[in-house]
Amino acid sequence: MTAPGTTDASIAIAAAGAYAPRFRITADAFREAWGQFQAAGVSEKAVPAADEDALTMGYEAATRALGAGDLDGTDVSWVGFATTTPPIEEGDLTARLGAMVGLPDDATRQFFGGSTRAGTRALWAAMDAVAAEGGRALVVTADAPRGEPDDAIDHAAGAGAAAFVVSADGRASIVDRAEYAAPYPGTRFRERGDETTDGLGVTTYDRQAFRETIGGAVDGLSVERKPDAAAIQAPDGKLPYRVADAAGVGTETIQTAATVHDLGDLGAASVPVSLANALADGHESILAVSHGSGAGADALAIDSAGDVPTVLSLDGDDPLSYAEYLRQRGVVTSGPPSGGGAYVSVPSWKRSIPQRYRLEAGRCGECGAVAFPPSGACRDCGARADYDRFELPGTGTIEAVTTISQGGAPPEFAAQQARSGDYAAAIVAFDVDGGDSSSGRDVEDSHGSGADKSVSAPAMGTDAEPDAFGVGDRVEATIRRIYTQEGVTRYGFKVRPVGR
Numbered sequence: 067m068t069a070p071g072t073t074d075a076s077i078a079i080a081a082a083g084a085y086a087p088r089f090r091i092t093a094d095a096f097r098e099a100w101g102q103f104q105a106a107g108v109s110e111k112a113v114p115a116a117d118e119d120a121l122t123m124g125y126e127a128a129t130r131a132l133g134a135g136d137l138d139g140t141d142v143s144w145v146g147f148a149t150t151t152p153p154i155e156e157g158d159l160t161a162r163l164g165a166m167v168g169l170p171d172d173a174t175r176q177f178f179g180g181s182t183r184a185g186t187r188a189l190w191a192a193m194d195a196v197a198a199e200g201g202r203a204l205v206v207t208a209d210a211p212r213g214e215p216d217d218a219i220d221h222a223a224g225a226g227a228a229a230f231v232v233s234a235d236g237r238a239s240i241v242d243r244a245e246y247a248a249p250y251p252g253t254r255f256r257e258r259g260d261e262t263t264d265g266l267g268v269t270t271y272d273r274q275a276f277r278e279t280i281g282g283a284v285d286g287l288s289v290e291r292k293p294d295a296a297a298i299q300a301p302d303g304k305l306p307y308r309v310a311d312a313a314g315v316g317t318e319t320i321q322t323a324a325t326v327h328d329l330g331d332l333g334a335a336s337v338p339v340s341l342a343n344a345l346a347d348g349h350e351s352i353l354a355v356s357h358g359s360g361a362g363a364d365a366l367a368i369d370s371a372g373d374v375p376t377v378l379s380l381d382g383d384d385p386l387s388y389a390e391y392l393r394q395r396g397v398v399t400s401g402p403p404s405g406g407g408a409y410v411s412v413p414s415w416k417r418s419i420p421q422r423y424r425l426e427a428g429r430c431g432e433c434g435a436v437a438f439p440p441s442g443a444c445r446d447c448g449a450r451a452d453y454d455r456f457e458l459p460g461t462g463t464i465e466a467v468t469t470i471s472q473g474g475a476p477p478e479f480a481a482q483q484a485r486s487g488d489y490a491a492a493i494v495a496f497d498v499d500g501g502d503s504s505s506g507r508d509v510e511d512s513h514g515s516g517a518d519k520s521v522s523a524p525a526m527g528t529d530a531e532p533d534a535f536g537v538g539d540r541v542e543a544t545i546r547r548i549y550t551q552e553g554v555t556r557y558g559f560k561v562r563p564v565g566r
Contacts, residue, residue, distance in 0.1 A: 077193045078236030079368070080202070081137070081375040083130025084342040085123055086329050087225040088529060088566070089113040090382040091391045096221055099388035105222035110332025112382055114210045114225040115392050116485035117528055117546040118296035120149040122557070123157055123168045124208035125545050128226035130377035131204070139168030139412015143201035147370075148178035148186035150256075150263075150333050151210050153555060162557065163206065166423045166545055168457075182209075182254070182299060183358025184334040185228070190364060192232040193481045194242060203232040209333030214264050215397070219254075219263050222302045223331020226380070228338035236346055238352075238370040244286025247362035254301075254359035275361040276305060281312030283355055285367035287297065293367070295319060295349035297340035299357040300326035312357055322349070329380065339380070341368070346376040346442075378560065396485050415556055422558035425460055427521060428453025436498055440522045458521070460543040462496035462566065465522060469532040478508060478549040479526075490527030490535040494561055495520040496543075529562035540564045 092110040096103040105111075116124065124147060132138055147160050151184040156545060160175035169175075178184040185207035192203035208227035213219030252266040255276045265272065280298065296315045298306040303326050307317045323344040325332070332339055335354040344352045345368075386394065421439045422425035428440020431454060434448035440453035468493050475483040483489065498519055527535050528546050535541070541561040548556040 076234050077196055077240050079230050079238040079240065079345065079374060080233045080236030081131050081135030081231040082228065082337050082342040082345050083127045083132070083376065084226065084228040084378045084380055085126035085130060086112040086224075086380045086382065087118055087123070087384050087395060088338075088384045089284070089386050090116060090384065091386045095240075095386070095388050095391070098217060099424040103221055104218035105302050105330070107327060108224075108330055109303075109327055110382075111222070111224035111328075112226055112384060113391055113394055115528070116396070116482050117548075117560070118210075118453050119153040119547060120151050120210060120224055120227075121153055121162060122544075122546050123210070123225065123227035124149070124163060124206040124229070126379070127208065128163070128167050128174070128204060128206045130379065131231050132535070133240055133377035134377040136375075137202070137231060139164070140170060142167075142169055142173060143193060143199070144174040144176075144195045144203040144205045145169055146176045146178060147205070147206050148183060148184035148188040148194055148207040148334050149207075150179055150184060151180060151212070155352045165323040166421055166557070167204075168424055169204075177336075177353070181358030181360060181362070182333045183302075183334065183362055184338070185209075185338040186354065186356040186366065189230065189232070189338070189366070190243065190245075194230055196234060196411075200234060202564060205232060205338075207335045207338040211333040211337040212262070212395070213332060216390075218302070219265065219331075222326075223455050224326075224329040224332050226325070226329050226332045226335050226339050228335055228342045230338070236369050237372075240366055241369050242287045242289045242367040243365065243526055244283050245362065245364050246279050246282030248275070248278055249374035250279075250281070250359070250361040254360055254379060258345035267317035271307070271446045273308065275359070276357055277309050277312050279307050279361045279363035280355050280357055280365075283363035284313050284353070287365055287367055287538060289367045291351055291354040293319060293349075293351040295323040295344040295347070295351070296353040296355070297323045297337050297344055298353075298355045299363075300324065300336050300340070301331050303327050313353065315353060322347070323352070325380065329341050333394075343380070345370060345374045346378050348372040350439060383446045394467075395484050404519055408521045409551065409554070412552070420455075423545060425458035425559060426455055427458050427498070428455050428467075436521045438496070438523055458498060459542060460496075462494040462520065462541055462543075462561070464535060464539045464541060465493045465495050466539050467492040467527075467535050467537060478551065482547070482549060488532050490530075490532040492525055492527060492535055492541070492561065493522055494525050494541060525559065525561045528560040528564065529566045534563055542566075
């Protein structure tokens with residue numbers, strides 16, 4: 067079924083962000099392990115770390131998009147989160163994502179899943195929301211597909227995320243859109259309860275579904291101008307080029323936006339990440355076409371002024387062997403630890419979410435001293451007055467650090483350590499005003515009240531080996547998985563070297 071082309075010149079992408087994990091595994095590492103590599107056209111792919119999942123990658127992309135647009139969560143009235151690999155099968159992830167980026171509690175939230183088309187479905191819904199209600203929408207797409215270890219789906223499966231701020235004004239107008247669907251059951255699916263994606267493996271059937279739906283969606287567009295970049299769904303590094311004629315573009319137009327060759331199959335994030343890449347490169351006419359099994363496709367035509375604010379973090383610098391790859395994914399672990407570990411109830415954890423997600427501190431209403439977390443009597447004057455709440459900027463300086471080696475982690479952290487290896491544990495003097503406070507807490511009394519430049523707190527290190535963390539080093543906070551108890555994953559801040 068084809069939806070007629072529509073003109074949405076008043077709806078635009080105002081800012082974009084994208085993220086991919088630092089870990090990479092090459093095609094050669096797969097060949098060494100399996101004697102073959104079945105992901106055509108993929109030279110290496112991104113691999114999520116043990117403390118990463120679709121939610122944390124989505125947070126990384128969202129903060130980059132908001133930062134690129136000089137915005138924060140309070141500027142957003144609608145959010146859509148899309149993934150085919152949610153960390154839980156039932157549960158509203160948009161509530162956690164909204165809390166992580168600081169969205170208003172009454173912002174509209176929608177979740178999109180079940181198909182690699184989910185990312186463009188979210189973008190489509192954001193356009194409708196902005197057209198109907200105004201305001202700004204935040205579209206976040208993150209994915210990390212998995213297959214059986216010896217099949218083509220897993221060999222291609224990468225990881226990454228993209229986010230877009232959509233509004234009535236912006237430098238990249240979405241001038242047309244169309245969709246097409248036809249029943250092709252069995253092209254790509256995951257059965258209930260399974261972690262791995264499967265397919266019937268009928269090559270001709272799969273290609274026919276891909277070609278018909280992508281061609282049908284593009285044919286539904288009313289714009290005639292040839293794009294100079296095309297972001298097309300990429301289950302591997304060759305299939306997008308096989309439908310270049312159906313999409314009405316040349317192979318070089320696909321190549322210029324492609325990310326699959328270096329990041330792998332990004333599932334629902336495949337087209338969004340390539341679209342963000344094309345916007346960052348300054349392309350002025352972009353075609354974005356997604357495909358989801360079932361089968362359906364979305365086509366979007368974008369006209370860009372060439373200077374859309376973007377922040378991309380797609381480079382990887384940490385190659386993995388195949389054994390390390392299996393360990394990061396949790397395929398090879400040492401098993402559950404003995405002992406139950408420190409127990410923190412979910413209600414108790416919930417009360418600390420403002421501190422764990424957004425580093426919410428408090429300033430004493432009597433003397434101005436800063437407390438993190440803001441609770442109890444003031445450490446300086448002893449007053450039990452209410453704290454004035456504010457968010458720390460998320461940067462700081464390491465005051466003390468140690469390495470937690472294998473077997474040394476508390477039981478609640480042992481499962482992650484079995485996957486990720488040794489990690490740094492640090493005391494960090496977090497900046498209060500965004501400045502470089504390299505000497506810890508420094509109190510000034512110029513106006514007769516404390517004015518802390520930093521406040522100290524313990525933090526786990528991430529995104530780097532333990533020896534990358536040293537006393538005096540500058541770090542920044544991000545959100546990652548902490549541990550899982552009772553089937554509920556606790557997320558909270560960790561720190562990484564500035565600029566990772």
